[in-house]
Amino acid sequence: MRDNIVFSEQAKELAAKAREIAEKYVRPSCAKYDQLQEYNWDAARAVAQAGLFKTFVPKEYGGHGAGVLALAMVTEELAKADSGFGVAFAVNALGSFPIILGGTEEQKQKWLPQIARGEKFVAFCLSEKFAGSDAGGLSVTAVEDGDHYVICGEKKWTTNGGVADIYSVFCVTDPTSKSRRISALVVEKGTPGFSVKKIENKMGIRTVPVVETHFDHVRVPKSNLIGGRPGMGFKHAMMTLDCARPGVAAQAVGAAQGALDLALVYANRRRQFDAPISSFQMVQKMLADMAMKTEAARWLVYSAAAQIDAGRTDGVTKYAAMAKCFATDTAMEVATDAVQIFGGYGFMEDYPIAKCFRDAKILQIYEGTNQIQRLVIARNLIKEANELAHLEAYVPQESQQSYSDAPAKTGAPARA
Numbered sequence: 001m002r003d004n005i006v007f008s009e010q011a012k013e014l015a016a017k018a019r020e021i022a023e024k025y026v027r028p029s030c031a032k033y034d035q036l037q038e039y040n041w042d043a044a045r046a047v048a049q050a051g052l053f054k055t056f057v058p059k060e061y062g063g064h065g066a067g068v069l070a071l072a073m074v075t076e077e078l079a080k081a082d083s084g085f086g087v088a089f090a091v092n093a094l095g096s097f098p099i100i101l102g103g104t105e106e107q108k109q110k111w112l113p114q115i116a117r118g119e120k121f122v123a124f125c126l127s128e129k130f131a132g133s134d135a136g137g138l139s140v141t142a143v144e145d146g147d148h149y150v151i152c153g154e155k156k157w158t159t160n161g162g163v164a165d166i167y168s169v170f171c172v173t174d175p176t177s178k179s180r181r182i183s184a185l186v187v188e189k190g191t192p193g194f195s196v197k198k199i200e201n202k203m204g205i206r207t208v209p210v211v212e213t214h215f216d217h218v219r220v221p222k223s224n225l226i227g228g229r230p231g232m233g234f235k236h237a238m239m240t241l242d243c244a245r246p247g248v249a250a251q252a253v254g255a256a257q258g259a260l261d262l263a264l265v266y267a268n269r270r271r272q273f274d275a276p277i278s279s280f281q282m283v284q285k286m287l288a289d290m291a292m293k294t295e296a297a298r299w300l301v302y303s304a305a306a307q308i309d310a311g312r313t314d315g316v317t318k319y320a321a322m323a324k325c326f327a328t329d330t331a332m333e334v335a336t337d338a339v340q341i342f343g344g345y346g347f348m349e350d351y352p353i354a355k356c357f358r359d360a361k362i363l364q365i366y367e368g369t370n371q372i373q374r375l376v377i378a379r380n381l382i383k384e385a386n387e388l389a390h391l392e393a394y395v396p397q398e399s400q401q402s403y404s405d406a407p408a409k410t411g412a413p414a415r416a
């Protein structure tokens with residue numbers, strides 16, 4: 001399937017490297033790190049050495065400039081072995097996109113080469129205790145003070161927090177403005193007043209830390225204001241999410257494929273009634289549905305990513321949301337069926353399939369819940385419906401006496 005012409009040689013090579021690292025450094029130890037809730041530094045170093053952090057960084061700044069499709073393929077391979085490690089990788093792209101998409105030349109030169117080399121890890125701080133889906137309702141402030149901004153407040157659920165060196169932090173810089181209220185600033189680890197306060201105890205993706213980040217009068221130079229102009233933060237956040245959602249969707253495809261692969265192996269091995277359970281039609285139906293949905297999700301993700309790489313601007317938000325929503329719902333469904341196929345063993349923490357199930361749930365929640373994705377998709381569809389004016393004649397009109405008047409007035413095909 002990967003031989004299809006839509007993939008560049010470079011993307012295929014990067015995905016192959018990711019697969020190798022996943023099998024060597026990620027899969028064998030993910031149960032241990034899951035239990036301890038620790039970050040897999042060996043795997044992260046291997047990813048850096050293999051140059052995989054270069055995937056999403058443009059060539060001019062030391063990256064491969066391989067694009068969002070390659071980023072999705074690499075993330076998928078890592079997530080297949082451990083969904084938590086998949087996001088531990090992909091969140092670096094999420095945190096870097098504000099700089100890549102909105103940063104000044106100086107900011108790109110300063111931070112992107114270090115990120116590409118895997119010397120510095122990145123995090124994305126948008127969510128707060130009281131501002132999740134409603135990202136416009138942030139309360140962390142950044143107040144101008146001479147050549148600096150002073151940041152105060154708390155961010156919730158920062159993935160990679162503590163591990164990361166560079167944090168893209170979304171703050172209120174103009175509380176009086178509706179459209180230009182928010183700006184994004186880079187905060188580097190070690191800046192006085194910046195700390196990681198609470199490491200969350202999570203249901204899943206326990207191999208990546210998710211933390212509260214606290215800002216107690218953190219002074220950052222104005223040169224850290226992403227894009228150099230205040231008020232661009234909301235735009236940068238939305239542009240970032242469009243590019244990053246295929247990444248989380250790819251994590252979901254990897255998670256689904258990982259669960260399906262385990263279920264297939266087990267279904268062939270497990271015998272009941274003197275036959276492998278894979279010979280029973282109800283199990284076969286589950287396997288077939290799992291495979292179909294995973295494959296459909298994969299191509300929706302690749303399609304959204306390819307459109308971003310092609311520089312399309314129209315419809316990208318909708319496709320990124322569709323990919324995120326469909327792939328993550330799929331991952332949850334596939335993981336649920338995989339546990340079912342494992343029977344009682346699926347419910348035990350002795351085998352990785354239980355972890356696949358726990359890891360899947362968050363996919364439907366972060367980077368915008370799937371309810372929010374559906375809102376985004378529907379809003380875009382409703383806007384696009386203006387282009388369907390030529391179908392007006394085929395739907396009941398307000399002035400019609402009855403539904404069946406339509407064909408006579410419009411020449412549209414008669415209804416039975």
Ligand SMILES: Cc1cc2nc3c(=O)[nH]c(=O)nc-3n(C[C@H](O)[C@H](O)[C@H](O)COP(=O)(O)OP(=O)(O)OC[C@H]3O[C@@H](n4cnc5c(N)ncnc54)[C@H](O)[C@@H]3O)c2cc1C
Nearest residue numbers: 124125126127132133157158159210365366367368369371
């Ligand atoms: C493990 C984890 C890691 C995370 N990592 C990061 C990170 O790295 N950076 C970051 O910035 N954030 C991160 N988040 C935050 C995540 O993006 C938010 O949790 C998510 O956007 C939802 O916000 P919320 O939890 O406040 O839920 P709420 O917004 O309070 O939503 C609660 C429920 O209401 C529904 N809802 C809300 N508004 C609507 C609406 N208008 N219509 C219909 N339904 C609605 C939601 O879909 C949801 O079901 C992470 C969260 C978790 C749990």
